[in-house]
Amino acid sequence: MKDSTKCLHAGYTPGNAEPRVLPIVQSTTFKYNTTQDIADLFDLKTATFFYSRLGNPTCDAVEKKIAALEGGVGAMLTSSGQAATLTAILTIAKAGDEILCSSTVYGGTFNLMAVTFKRMGINVIFFDQQNETDEQIEAKINEKTKAIFGETIANPALTVFDIERFANIAHKHEIPLIVDNTFATPILCKPFDFGADIVVHSTTKYMDGHAVQVGGVVVDSGKFDWAKSSKFPEFVTPDDSYHGLVYTTTFGKAAFIVKARVQIMRDLGVSQSPQAAFYINLGLETLPLRIKQHSINGKKLAEHLKNHPKIEKVIYPGLEDSEYKALADKYLLDGYTAGVLSLVIKGGREGGARFIDNVKMASQEVHVADIRTCLLHPATATHRQLSDAQLADCGISPGLVRLSVGLEDIDDIIADIDQALEHV
Numbered sequence: 001m002k003d004s005t006k007c008l009h010a011g012y013t014p015g016n017a018e019p020r021v022l023p024i025v026q027s028t029t030f031k032y033n034t035t036q037d038i039a040d041l042f043d044l045k046t047a048t049f050f051y052s053r054l055g056n057p058t059c060d061a062v063e064k065k066i067a068a069l070e071g072g073v074g075a076m077l078t079s080s081g082q083a084a085t086l087t088a089i090l091t092i093a094k095a096g097d098e099i100l101c102s103s104t105v106y107g108g109t110f111n112l113m114a115v116t117f118k119r120m121g122i123n124v125i126f127f128d129q130q131n132e133t134d135e136q137i138e139a140k141i142n143e144k145t146k147a148i149f150g151e152t153i154a155n156p157a158l159t160v161f162d163i164e165r166f167a168n169i170a171h172k173h174e175i176p177l178i179v180d181n182t183f184a185t186p187i188l189c190k191p192f193d194f195g196a197d198i199v200v201h202s203t204t205k206y207m208d209g210h211a212v213q214v215g216g217v218v219v220d221s222g223k224f225d226w227a228k229s230s231k232f233p234e235f236v237t238p239d240d241s242y243h244g245l246v247y248t249t250t251f252g253k254a255a256f257i258v259k260a261r262v263q264i265m266r267d268l269g270v271s272q273s274p275q276a277a278f279y280i281n282l283g284l285e286t287l288p289l290r291i292k293q294h295s296i297n298g299k300k301l302a303e304h305l306k307n308h309p310k311i312e313k314v315i316y317p318g319l320e321d322s323e324y325k326a327l328a329d330k331y332l333l334d335g336y337t338a339g340v341l342s343l344v345i346k347g348g349r350e351g352g353a354r355f356i357d358n359v360k361m362a363s364q365e366v367h368v369a370d371i372r373t374c375l376l377h378p379a380t381a382t383h384r385q386l387s388d389a390q391l392a393d394c395g396i397s398p399g400l401v402r403l404s405v406g407l408e409d410i411d412d413i414i415a416d417i418d419q420a421l422e423h424v
């Protein structure tokens with residue numbers, strides 16, 4: 001199946017006279033015939049459902065759809081994008097370990113990495129994906145380093161991650177590359193095709209698309225050899241909480257995603273509800289149409305604003321003269337680069353505020369990837385916890401406005417933005 005077909009049909013195939021639309025299985029619990037049936041479940045000998053924190057038929061169908069879209073061996077839905085990153089990292093790292101993370105990641109991810117993981121004893125080292133050489137980045141890797149992490153299209157820096165380059169660096173040191181593919185979605189980029197080992201998403205963004213449901217997902221490529229690397233003893237030695245089961249021996253290529261579920265999800269409980277999965281599935285059904293139109297509108301708006309007298313700079317990886325154009329062409333489908341733009345408004349902090357305070361149709365929202373056009377001023381919102389130096393490290397200047405282009409008619413979007421810019 002091609003992607004548009006997968007979006008409609010993967011993960012759920014109704015039998016005779018069963019619901020055509022994926023049903024919401026609103027049940028925390030499931031029924032068994034014998035004590036042996038239940039014993040087999042707890043020994044992980046059968047892959048049926050036992051409790052909705054660990055798996056649910058509605059969630060399972062959506063997990064299969066997303067795994068099919070990314071080309072992975074399995075996926076696990078989580079309560080949010082933050083929970084996806086949290087569970088992905090905790091499946092492979094513990095106190096005393098280190099993670100190497102691109103400095104231009106989403107503000108929430110940056111806080112999780114720089115503050116909360118540090119408190120948990122996982123030390124996160126940041127690197128400059130654009131300006132540091134391979135040698136400089138490799139110098140930050142040691143025997144404690146467990147993964148490299150970056151975003152396909154960073155929110156809101158809009159840098160494009162050179163997946164192949166960082167996959168090569170990671171594999172040279174026998175560690176996996178984790179890619180946050182939220183902005184690109186598997187329609188525009190399939191990180192596994194370029195060597196990534198694990199993908200995470202905030203499904204809250206384009207996958208849902210309608211701004212109705214917070215959610216996340218972790219996807220396993222099945223390609224990383226956890227047994228070959230000497231860095232992941234937890235994958236190849238018995239897990240006492242499952243009668244000494246060994247993940248790589250029992251689950252083979254799915255070792256990572258099973259461990260994420262039966263160990264980390266079991267203990268942290270950051271699961272997605274079946275109702276949430278239903279909403280995300282509705283979004284996924286039209287994702288290919290929407291993400292392409294967001295990209296078309298985004299490019300038209302970026303081109304229109306590029307030479308606008310009130311704008312210092314338009315950052316959009318789809319622009320011909322963008323420093324990321326070559327990477328965008330390599331990694332993203334047909335030059336589509338989604339609908340998020342960063343605009344540096346003249347007049348700095350005040351100019352940015354004047355601009356967004358005067359939009360009429362578009363709205364100020366702490367969100368992106370909505371079907372409705374929305375804007376945000378990161379320096380006073382998502383990134384307000386960061387110092388000026390950290391802001392600069394994330395590629396954000398004080399006058400920067402993040403604009404997420406919706407699916408309204410592009411003429412109406414341009415008219416609204418133009419009239420708001422007259423107030424700057």
Ligand SMILES: *Cc1c(COP(=O)(O)O)cnc(C)c1O
Nearest residue numbers: 080081082106155182202204215
């Ligand atoms: C929003 C976002 C997240 C966090 O996801 P939530 O669903 O808000 O928890 C992570 N990564 C990226 C790139 C995002 O845009």
